[in-house]
Amino acid sequence: MRFTSPEGMRRYAALVKVASETVVGLDFDGTLSPIVDDPERARIHPEAPGVLAALAERVLGIAVVTGRPARQVVALGELDELGDVFGERGQELRVFGQYGNERWSSSNRRVIGPRPPHGLASFLRELPGILRRCGAADAFVEHKGLAVAVHTRRLPDSEEAFARLLPELAAAAKRHDMIVEPGKQVVEIRSPGAHKGDVVHGLARDLRAGGFCFVGDDLGDVDAFHAVAELRETGVPTLLVCSAAEEDGEAGPVESALLPLADLVVPGPGGVLEFLTAFAEDAGGRVAGEGPRIWTRFADRQSGP
Numbered sequence: 001m002r003f004t005s006p007e008g009m010r011r012y013a014a015l016v017k018v019a020s021e022t023v024v025g026l027d028f029d030g031t032l033s034p035i036v037d038d039p040e041r042a043r044i045h046p047e048a049p050g051v052l053a054a055l056a057e058r059v060l061g062i063a064v065v066t067g068r069p070a071r072q073v074v075a076l077g078e079l080d081e082l083g084d085v086f087g088e089r090g091q092e093l094r095v096f097g098q099y100g101n102e103r104w105s106s107s108n109r110r111v112i113g114p115r116p117p118h119g120l121a122s123f124l125r126e127l128p129g130i131l132r133r134c135g136a137a138d139a140f141v142e143h144k145g146l147a148v149a150v151h152t153r154r155l156p157d158s159e160e161a162f163a164r165l166l167p168e169l170a171a172a173a174k175r176h177d178m179i180v181e182p183g184k185q186v187v188e189i190r191s192p193g194a195h196k197g198d199v200v201h202g203l204a205r206d207l208r209a210g211g212f213c214f215v216g217d218d219l220g221d222v223d224a225f226h227a228v229a230e231l232r233e234t235g236v237p238t239l240l241v242c243s244a245a246e247e248d249g250e251a252g253p254v255e256s257a258l259l260p261l262a263d264l265v266v267p268g269p270g271g272v273l274e275f276l277t278a279f280a281e282d283a284g285g286r287v288a289g290e291g292p293r294i295w296t297r298f299a300d301r302q303s304g305p
């Protein structure tokens with residue numbers, strides 16, 4: 001765990017002061033859930049429900065903001081059960097699926113979302129031919145209802161297959177009035193319009209957030225990071241946290257897009273939970289004369305500003 005600059009540390013200290021007015025937005029895959037080869041086998045980190053329940057006592061709101069379908073992330077994240085915990089305390093757990101196209105909350109438990117984009121069915125008819133032409137016939141195709149994702153992770157030449165597929169899928173998506181959303185060894189084809197940045201602005205507006213923290217790990221989170229930076233420009237205390245897995249390497253696309261915006265970099269979902277725990281502790285109150293406890297928690301890795 002490292003703050004990227006002294007300014008990042010000051011932003012953390014300022015956010016702690018407004019924790020009770022702060023909204024925390026959390027990506028799912030790579031942030032709350034460790035990356036695994038098979039997307040259907042992804043599960044929330046076992047410590048996440050407890051950490052989120054404790055954090056909810058300290059902040060204004062918590063939202064999971066994901067590219068996954070909302071119903072699926074509720075299942076993989078055991079968010080129905082966590083929603084019960086929130087509900088017993090009069091809190092609300094919010095989920096925004098498919099980049100904000102779908103929403104679910106622990107208060108009503110229904111997924112609200114649009115119909116599939118009109119180009120999806122015709123795109124799907126083209127897809128097998130594109131995969132064959134790109135030498136990626138065995139790529140895993142994830143049907144998401146409103147979108148489709150082509151995963152290269154389990155192909156023997158994952159990175160090369162991704163590079164071959166991206167332009168072909170982008171061109172085909174355009175022919176069907178859709179866009180591509182590249183991610184970690186995945187290219188998603190979805191409707192244009194909604195993105196995670198809209199979710200951030202909507203949450204800040206609807207909840208009248210006096211602070212905003214977003215934690216993400218992938219290219220789909222860049223819009224959210226930009227939206228949080230825009231909030232910061234209006235004087236709202238903010239913190240941007242990048243969950244960086246070892247597989248991301250030093251100079252991958254995620255690093256070049258997300259890291260320059262991040263205030264804090266943590267090592268994967270375990271690091272995210274360590275950070276959220278420290279934030280909840282600091283938000284719970286300081287010992288007189290002492291700085292935020294995050295400085296001492298990570299003293300071996302970094303000293304205060």
Ligand SMILES: O=P(O)(O)OC[C@H]1O[C@H](O[C@H]2O[C@H](CO)[C@@H](O)[C@H](O)[C@H]2O)[C@H](O)[C@@H](O)[C@@H]1O
Nearest residue numbers: 028029035036037039042066067068153184186
């Ligand atoms: O916005 P997110 O919550 O990060 O969702 C983005 C995509 O995540 C999933 O794929 C990623 O995680 C898989 C499981 O760990 C991994 O196998 C894959 O390589 C990653 O790209 C999910 O399958 C996609 O539908 C989401 O759009």
